[in-house]
Amino acid sequence: MLHVRARLYARLVAQKTRGLATAARDAQSFHIPVINFAKFRTANSDVERRQTANDIVTAFKQSGFIYLEGHGIPSTTVKTAFEKSAEFFRLSPETKDALAWEDPRSNRGYVKVGRERVTQSSDPAEIASLREKAPDFKETMEIGRDWDSVWQNQWPREPDVPIFKQTMLDFFQTCHELHTEVMCSIALGLDLKESFFDDKINEQCHNLRLLSYPSIKRSLLDGEGKARAGAHSDYGTLTLLFQDLVGGLEVRNPHTGEFLPATPIPGTIVVNVGDLLARWSNDVLRSTLHRVVAPPANINGNDVLTPARQSIAFFCNPNFSAEISCLPNCGKEAKYPPINTETYIVGRLAATYD
Ligand SMILES: O=C(O)CCC(=O)C(=O)O
Numbered sequence: 001m002l003h004v005r006a007r008l009y010a011r012l013v014a015q016k017t018r019g020l021a022t023a024a025r026d027a028q029s030f031h032i033p034v035i036n037f038a039k040f041r042t043a044n045s046d047v048e049r050r051q052t053a054n055d056i057v058t059a060f061k062q063s064g065f066i067y068l069e070g071h072g073i074p075s076t077t078v079k080t081a082f083e084k085s086a087e088f089f090r091l092s093p094e095t096k097d098a099l100a101w102e103d104p105r106s107n108r109g110y111v112k113v114g115r116e117r118v119t120q121s122s123d124p125a126e127i128a129s130l131r132e133k134a135p136d137f138k139e140t141m142e143i144g145r146d147w148d149s150v151w152q153n154q155w156p157r158e159p160d161v162p163i164f165k166q167t168m169l170d171f172f173q174t175c176h177e178l179h180t181e182v183m184c185s186i187a188l189g190l191d192l193k194e195s196f197f198d199d200k201i202n203e204q205c206h207n208l209r210l211l212s213y214p215s216i217k218r219s220l221l222d223g224e225g226k227a228r229a230g231a232h233s234d235y236g237t238l239t240l241l242f243q244d245l246v247g248g249l250e251v252r253n254p255h256t257g258e259f260l261p262a263t264p265i266p267g268t269i270v271v272n273v274g275d276l277l278a279r280w281s282n283d284v285l286r287s288t289l290h291r292v293v294a295p296p297a298n299i300n301g302n303d304v305l306t307p308a309r310q311s312i313a314f315f316c317n318p319n320f321s322a323e324i325s326c327l328p329n330c331g332k333e334a335k336y337p338p339i340n341t342e343t344y345i346v347g348r349l350a351a352t353y354d
């Protein structure tokens with residue numbers, strides 16, 4: 001009897017040790033890999049295409065974030081989008097306020113500093129209090145598909161920022177096409193037909209967000225919950241994030257709770273999984289918390305002001321009419337009931353804006 005108990009105990013200890021070893025491995029292996037998408041786009045063989053698709057899906061299972069290189073978007077295209085974005089944010093506060101964001105169903109227009117507070121909370125009172133105590137130090141311009149039958153983009157007047165509209169329309173289209181390709185790779189990596197997502201993501205219900213983080217006193221970003229953008233996850237399928245070289249983006253290791261810097265790598269796009277794709281995949285793909293904090297201080301450590309920072313996020317969504325229910329090959333039992341895309345996205349947006 002004693003023997004049996006001792007054996008059982010030894011087995012339990014061994015299991016626990018193995019579990020701890022796996023957890024430690026997961027914690028240590030958390031990183032944001034650089035993936036060369038050119039290998040997928042111009043692959044010579046199915047094997048090569050499949051290899052990159054597997055790498056992407058593996059990374060999205062582990063950390064939910066990748067740096068995409070070889071994505072095919074010319075650096076001049078990104079540079080022009082950043083220049084036009086900077087030109088827009090240099091407009092007077094009155095000119096920008098005249099284009100104010102008004103409605104989560106539209107999700108278009110200018111959002112001044114302090115109006116949005118991204119968070120994981122869905123409690124309106126908690127979000128309101130966070131917004132007051134620790135607002136996001138950023139301003140944004142939100143752009144949707146321009147041919148929507150109900151909602152209109154809030155374009156600045158052409159003479160105020162020449163070619164802004166055309167630049168952003170072209171950039172929107174370019175990002176939409178890249179999203180479609182990356183979703184093909186995800187389908188393949190999940191053992192689905194490569195075209196599986198095509199008719200569920202083709203209506204361009206996306207959101208192009210230009211972000212400007214003004215230069216502020218570093219001390220304003222010290223303190224509980226204070227950040228340029230608070231810790232949050234994104235809502236849709238994928239986010240394509242273009243960042244300048246200032247730094248400050250951090251990604252949370254879910255195994256340890258620690259935030260890891262997503263240091264800018266020139267020429268790459270940071271791509272991360274959003275909540276709706278995580279839900280679609282029954283949490284096989286991971287939607288990871290991230291935030292934007294003050295960039296690392298200078299070596300002498302006494303820089304009082306943070307440099308201004310610019311980024312562009314393209315939030316990709318399924319078609320608003322698409323029903324999101326557990327994908328094939330993603331577990332035996334669905335963890336979530338089906339949900340309509342528009343209901344989900346508009347609900348999340350309504351909670352985060354003032
Ligand atoms: O500016 C960044 O680098 C990230 C912004 C972001 O995460 C967001 O707007 O959802």
Ligand SMILES: [Fe+2]
Nearest residue numbers: 232233234290
């Ligand atoms: Fe985000």
